Amino acid sequence: MNYIVLDLEWNQAANKKNRYAKILPFEIIEIGAVKLNDGFQIIDTFQEVIRPVVYPKIHHISREVTGFTSADLQQGGHFPEVLKRFLTWCSSSEYRFCTWGPLDLTELQRNMNYYKIPLFPSPLFFYDIQEVFSIINGESANRRSLEYAVEFYEIEKKKDFHRALSDAYYTALIMAAMGAEKILPNDTVDTYQQPAGPDDEIYMRYDTHSRYISRTFPSRHEVMENSEVLSTRCCICDRRLRKKLRWFSDNSKNYYCLAFCKNHGYQSGKIHIKKNDKERYYAIKELTMTDSEGAAALYEKRVDYTKKHRTKRRQKASAAK
DNA sequence: GGAACACCGCCTATTTGTAG
DNA sequence: CTACAAATAGGCGGTGTTCC
Numbered sequence: 001m002n003y004i005v006l007d008l009e010w011n012q013a014a015n016k017k018n019r020y021a022k023i024l025p026f027e028i029i030e031i032g033a034v035k036l037n038d039g040f041q042i043i044d045t046f047q048e049v050i051r052p053v054v055y056p057k058i059h060h061i062s063r064e065v066t067g068f069t070s071a072d073l074q075q076g077g078h079f080p081e082v083l084k085r086f087l088t089w090c091s092s093s094e095y096r097f098c099t100w101g102p103l104d105l106t107e108l109q110r111n112m113n114y115y116k117i118p119l120f121p122s123p124l125f126f127y128d129i130q131e132v133f134s135i136i137n138g139e140s141a142n143r144r145s146l147e148y149a150v151e152f153y154e155i156e157k158k159k160d161f162h163r164a165l166s167d168a169y170y171t172a173l174i175m176a177a178m179g180a181e182k183i184l185p186n187d188t189v190d191t192y193q194q195p196a197g198p199d200d201e202i203y204m205r206y207d208t209h210s211r212y213i214s215r216t217f218p219s220r221h222e223v224m225e226n227s228e229v230l231s232t233r234c235c236i237c238d239r240r241l242r243k244k245l246r247w248f249s250d251n252s253k254n255y256y257c258l259a260f261c262k263n264h265g266y267q268s269g270k271i272h273i274k275k276n277d278k279e280r281y282y283a284i285k286e287l288t289m290t291d292s293e294g295a296a297a298l299y300e301k302r303v304d305y306t307k308k309h310r311t312k313r314r315q316k317a318s319a320a321k
Numbered sequence: 322g323g324a325a326c327a328c329c330g331c332c333t334a335t336t337t338g339t340a341g
Numbered sequence: 342c343t344a345c346a347a348a349t350a351g352g353c354g355g356t357g358t359t360c361c
Contacts (some may be wrong), residue, residue: 008360009361010360011361026360026361059361065360065361066361101359102359103359103360103361107360107361130359130360142358143359143360144358144359145358145359146359146360162360162361220350220351221350221351248349249349
């Protein structure tokens, strides 16, 4: 198995109401990648600049970040051809993608879709090294910058940041510093493509949590009526769990619940409902091991909303008098 | 500047529960 | 049954972080 550490640079519309902004918010202008063997040793590199055709003028922020000028980009290749060379380069043997952050494979596929190029086989599993960094440092909600992680592992800053090949290279060195045993159990999946039907839905199990990606539905309401979406299975033994707190909304995009496994204890559930490019809705459900304190926090969260509403109503009522 | 994410709060409409 | 309160659902905006 090879690992393709991928990094993209992209550009966007310089003027606000460009008619392509909806279907292609970001146009890829550089592909950089490092190929690693099983031992996370660098065995090859890939780097090509792409000439933008949708947004030929570089946005001032993209310019500042990457250093590219519009003239530089004119020297680049046409996306479909560069991509073809890239994918040929990738496929010298079986491989998995690795990226810093969750966006690259989504934007890559959005660009492929724009050119009607067949997408990757779905589901597309990959390693989000930025997420792995958060997990192994016990700060799962935090997203650290690449430079932060480079400093954390005391990696020498030999090259500038924010160029595709150098960022891929830094990400590869971070992976080597982390080691395979920390990274390999923590793969994730890109959701630019959602499961087509019930048989394609995605179930992933980890040490202390699990993740499920549903197929799409016409409305968020229908997502939250589906029994598979609502079910809670133990992230360790997969047993169907009884809920201590049934799914409740936090008045935002998330739902929460509390379930209990008689062998593995409390698990907090979270459903995030997302909308895709075609205005269809799907669920990302996560079950995470927790303790009685975590359970208490969820109970707290649950009653907090009703409490707030109550006081709000009282205030409103007294203000009306 | 645009997108994604997490977290927070405010506002409204509808459904559900309860007292008279 | 009505009338009101409570609970629920969902939209929207703001903050602060990352990516480019």
